[in-house]
Amino acid sequence: MSEKIRAKVRCEARIDTDNGAGYAFRQFRFRAVYGTTGENAGFSKATPNGELLLTVDKGTEAYEKWQPNKSYYLDITEAPE
Numbered sequence: 001m002s003e004k005i006r007a008k009v010r011c012e013a014r015i016d017t018d019n020g021a022g023y024a025f026r027q028f029r030f031r032a033v034y035g036t037t038g039e040n041a042g043f044s045k046a047t048p049n050g051e052l053l054l055t056v057d058k059g060t061e062a063y064e065k066w067q068p069n070k071s072y073y074l075d076i077t078e079a080p081e
Contacts, residue, residue, distance in 0.1 A: 007074045008033040008040055009052060011066045024058035028066050030074070 009030040018024040032050035033040050052074065056062040066072065
């Protein structure tokens with residue numbers, strides 16, 4: 001397994017969708033927090049931008065987890081196949 005890489009991301013948008021047939025989901029759009037000092041420097045120095053879009057089903061834990069205009073850590077480690 002490789003080391004963990006940590007990026008700080010900000011939730012830019014939360015988009016609710018309901019297809020009218022009882023299937024609802026929510027999309028969360030995250031963008032990398034840019035910075036050249038402190039905790040943001042390690043990630044943004046090599047990759048000064050990034051975007052993550054997650055789609056989650058209504059009724060799951062993640063559906064209520066993230067809020068727009070708040071920052072979160074994104075930790076990335078290699079997973080077994």
